[in-house]
Amino acid sequence: METDDLDWKSELPPAKSLSQTDVPKDIAAMANSGGGMIVYGVEEKGKAATGRSDTGEFSEGHERAYRSVAVTAISPPVFGLEVYRLGVECQAVAVIIPASVDGPHLIYKNDFFGAPVRNDADTAWMKERQIEAMYRARFDERRRATEAVDSLYVEAAEGCDAADRAWLVAVAHPRIPGALTRLTRDEARAVFDDARAITLSFSKNVGVHPLENVEHLNPRPGLRRWVAPNTATGDRSVWKSAWASVHHDGSVSLTAAVGGHRKSADGYFEGWEIEGRGIECAVADFMALIQATARALHHDEYDVRIGIEWGGERPLTVLTVDGSGYTYDGVSTPLRTFTSVRSTVTASATGSDFHRQLHELAEDCVNQGGVTYLHAINPLPADD
Incomplete structure (x- = not known):
């Protein structure tokens, strides 16, 4: 089953116009929820994995574009993505999003912004109080880090x-x-x-x-x-x-x-x-x-x-x-x-x-x- 730190995707997003896809939202939601993993190349039904799906080759250029979106389409940027290519004949890609102390990570659509977050197997949007609490946690963490x-x-x-x-x-x-x-x-x-x-x-x-x-x-x-x-x-x-x-x-x-x-x-x-x-x-x-x-x-x-x-x-x-x-x-x-x-x-x-x-x-x-x-x-x- 999908969880708040595991997300199945059947196919890779297109290499072009990645910022206009759900990739920024998926990455930001994982980072705002303590980190997790997105796996491309898995069929799912009712949030449960049902089989493999070949993603095809994940080129270096495609990977660079993917990492770039995590930095340019999300604020603050999400650094430190780990990308793993899996399989030979039936290929898949696993992307690990690290935990972050810089939340909330926001994404922008035209003149609007939002803070996505994982809610079990779904992606939801933070309410104002949630965003406020996450900003407070960020500032508290910076103070503790400086003290350490x-x-x-x-x-x-x-x-x-x-x-x-x-x-x-x-x-x-x-x-x-x-x-x-x-x-x-x-x-x-x-x-x-x-x-x-x-x-x-x-x-x-x-x-x-x-x-x-x-x-x-x-x-x-x-x-x-x-x-x-x-x-x-x-x-x-x-x-x-x-x-x-x-x-x-x-x-x-x-x-x-x-x-x-x-x-x-x-x-x-x-x-x-x-x-x-x-x-x-x-x-x-x-x-x-x-x-x-x-x-x-x-x-x-x-x-x-x-x-x-x-x-x-x-x-x-x-x-x-x-x-x-x-x-x-x-x-x-x-x-x-x-x-x-x-x-x-x-x-x-x-x-x-x-x-x-x-x-x-x-x-x-x-x-x-x-x-x-x-x-x-x-x-x-x-x-x-």
């Missing part, structure tokens, strides 16, 4: 000796937390290994990468998390100290010393002097850890906060490099306070989409110090 991220940030920043050197603190919390999933030690090790590979696919090894200074091969259990403790413990290594953790609810935290890095064999920057490349490497490692964790625990969107903690009297200075690669502070803007960078990132994005998110976060961080260009993170493709 801020709580993670305060916890991660507590162990930093910010009086001696500046520390970058980065935390991320999934927008739709799932059930607590306790990774095994081997699975946690695989997440950290995956992150180390991901970060070097988007950045150069020209700065200090925090994930190279944590015990990724032997993570330790923590409070509902796995922790990769710092390995830079000696007096000559403390300047590159770092900690990373992956929580059972999908949250991620990374803390790394970014001030007072070594500048020569026996020379060090001051605690308030931060290499821009050091910030870039830390942001790249942090984003890579988010993506690796999301893959392991099947999360999608994350709320993130990145800040720099410094307790000294001197203002922070972000250093860049000149055309010859030498450290240069001629464009630096002294910072009395570093404003935390907040954003929502899609961890399931791949290729240039994920690269763009990483690039923008790193730019927001170094731009505060007067630095324009990134040097450790690879440039975006020309079409971006």
Whole structure:
């Protein structure tokens, strides 16, 4: 039988003029009802499946048009559709619509709009009070999400000796937390290994990468998390100290010393002097850890906060490099306070989409110090 999270369709909608079909309404109704699945290629009678129906080939162009409708014909857009092609001789297509915290999702017909919702096996329209309640739930969820991220940030920043050197603190919390999933030690090790590979696919090894200074091969259990403790413990290594953790609810935290890095064999920057490349490497490692964790625990969107903690009297200075690669502070803007960078990132994005998110976060961080260009993170493709 069809239910509020399962809808049978006998044939695929046409690839052209998809926005004028029932596709936007069906997707929005599922998103407004906590997510669900639409299956094309199933005959039904009285809301019950009675047999298979061949949908024919579902081309990549058809899929792109389908995903585009979920973004352009629905407000707010519905991201993260999962599309599965099933069968060979008798083909079918299953589309999974994720749960959403951005409801109500509205669709527009000419000058009118409505908020569809699943009512058991049927699609109905929300009444005014239902729309009001869903908006209230959205705003409450945003407040709770902000509180969760801020709580993670305060916890991660507590162990930093910010009086001696500046520390970058980065935390991320999934927008739709799932059930607590306790990774095994081997699975946690695989997440950290995956992150180390991901970060070097988007950045150069020209700065200090925090994930190279944590015990990724032997993570330790923590409070509902796995922790990769710092390995830079000696007096000559403390300047590159770092900690990373992956929580059972999908949250991620990374803390790394970014001030007072070594500048020569026996020379060090001051605690308030931060290499821009050091910030870039830390942001790249942090984003890579988010993506690796999301893959392991099947999360999608994350709320993130990145800040720099410094307790000294001197203002922070972000250093860049000149055309010859030498450290240069001629464009630096002294910072009395570093404003935390907040954003929502899609961890399931791949290729240039994920690269763009990483690039923008790193730019927001170094731009505060007067630095324009990134040097450790690879440039975006020309079409971006």
